[in-house]
Amino acid sequence: MTGVDRRTFLIGAAAAGAISTGTAHAATTSFEHGVASGDPLPDGVLLWTRVVTSEPIRWEIARDEDFHRVVKRGTTRTSPARDHTVKVEVHGLRPDTRYWYRFRVGDVLSPVGRTKTAGCVSELNFGVVSCSNWMAGHFAGYGHLARQQDLDAVIHLGDYIYEYFNADFRAPDPPHRCVTLDDYRRRHAQYKTDRHVQALHAAHPMIATWDDHESADNSSSIGSPQHDPATEGPWAARMAAATQAYHEWMPVREGKLDRTFRFGDLATVTMLDLRSYRTDTTILGAAQRAWLIKTLTTDRARWQLVGNSVMISPFKIPPLPGFPPSNPDQWDGFPIDRELVLRSLGDRKNTVFLTGDIHSSWACDVPLNDNSAATEYVVTSLTSDNFDELLKVPPRTGSLQLEAQIQVLNPHVRFVELDSHGVSTLKVTKDEVRMDWHYVADKKNPDSAVARAHSFRTRHNTARTERVLF
Ligand SMILES: [Fe+2]
Structure with a gap:
């Protein structure tokens, strides 16, 4: 270790201790935040971990979990400038293939992660999740998805972290709302100490975008109602801090969150960023809107x-x-953005929106004039409070009447359930896209039972959703 390296290491170790737990634990190298993979391509995937070291970090990826058949390996480094997070872009892999990966510093091995490349397939299975609020419950739903053996990836639709503070159930770190880069880093770090978060990331690649709570409630490029410039400084600095921490800590490629993933001619997954370019008048921004419309109308996937x-x-x-x-x-x-996107679909009845945010379960025929232009499936929150909890009434009591009223006022809503928490799975075949909602029995129990509760499908070329009985 050179003098400069040693000094960097010591500064990094001290910073890491302060950032992650407030204790000086960094003298021992460890992979305490687990491993993750994401953004699968036909020939590669992004690998992620975090380790406080100035030594070279070795990585390897194999066709088997015992690492007898290693197909790629390399070394990389990290630094305090990126909060000791590590990202490795692996290329040259085979499409639609499972791999196992791990990292090593000296003699210290990381946990083993499992991942999968994208491919040209006849069937796709995704986990779909949103609104994972540390403060509101345990993440048994993540554990349920981690145990599924057949997922191609887990799509996270945002609110992966919550930036605010309350200590009603699980106390967050830092013990105040996140404003600075250190604050957002600490919140991300805490999430990645959760055993269900680690299990989920170790089991499947993630395709993630963010929503508002990775920065602040109802955020946009110009501010948030939960931001006070007088006491918290310029919004742009806070948004930049939230963005940097997200990119450091999430298994996403550097750069933009609005991006596409292609699974042969079966499906293209287009991820939107509805926060970074949002203003008072546009949710997408002009460039993202043009790109989305071009993708939806020219991409050849079914x-x-x-x-x-x-x-x-x-x-x-x-x-x-x-x-x-x-x-x-x-x-x-943002009715203008919505109409421009839906109108562009024309007669193409092959678009399915996968949505989070509202902490409840929905299946909708997305209307345009008197027709249905697409379908939309909304996954409920993993833990974030929903209707019965906000109203402080028992589940499946006060919500029933409201659900009926919603369907009367909004006839395009084919299904709404306001009370349950959990995850979804999405099965995609040539003929249909099917969304299954899996509900946790008790979000405050880390070992809660999780079971399938509802199922809806969209048949190809219909833009209509219908219940599937099981
Ligand atoms: Fe949320």
Whole structure:
């Protein structure tokens, strides 16, 4: 170790101790935040870990979990400038193939992760998740997805972390709301100490985008109602801090969150970024809107799946004390963008929006004039409070009447369930896209049972959703 390296290491070790737990633990090299992979391509995948060291970090990827058949290996480094996170771009892999990977510093091995490349396939299976609030519960739903053997990837639709502070159930770190780069790094670090988070990432590659709570409630490029420039400084600095921490800590490629993933001629997954370019008048921004419309109308895959952090279907909210008639944080606040996108689809009835954000389960025929232009499936929150909890009524009581009212006011809503938490799985075949909702019995129990509760499908070329009985 040279003098400079040694000094960098010591600074890094001290910073890491302060950042992650406030204790000086960094003298021992460890992979305490697990491993992750993401952004699968036909020939490669992104690998992620975090380790406090100035030594070379070796990585290897193999066709078997015992690493007898290593197909690629290399070395990389990290530094305090990136909060000791590590990303490796692996290329030269085979499509539609499972791999196992791990990292090593000296004699210290990381946990083993399993991943999969994208490919030209006849069937795809995704996990679909959103709104994983550390403060509101345990992540048993992640554990449920981690145990599924057949997933191609897990699509995270945002609110992977929550930036605010309350300590009603699980206390967050830092013990105040996140504003600075150190704050956001600490919050991300805490999430990646959770055993269900680690299990999920170690089991499947993730395709993630963000929503508002990775920065601040109802955020946009110009601010957030939960940001006070007088006491918290310029919004641009806070957004830059949130963006940097997200890119350091998530298994996403550097650069943009709006991006596409191709699975042969079966499906293209287009992930949107509905926060970075949002203003008062556009949810997408002009460049992302043009790119989305071009992708949806020229891509040749049989299905267009859109990872969409907030609901695109119109939603008239039934009269309720304290509730507005609509939610302008969703696409309802941006009718011009919505109409331009839906109108562009024309007769192509192959677009399915996958949505998070509203902590409840929905299946919708997305209307345009008197027709249905697409379908939309909304995954419920992993843990974030939903309707019964906000109203402090028992589940499946006060919500039933509201669900009925929603369907009367919004006839394009084919299914809505306001109370349950959990995850979804999505099966894509040539003939249909099917969304299954799996509900956790008790979000406050880390070992809660999780079971399939509802199932809807869209048949190709219909832009209609229908219940599947099982
Ligand atoms: Fe949320």
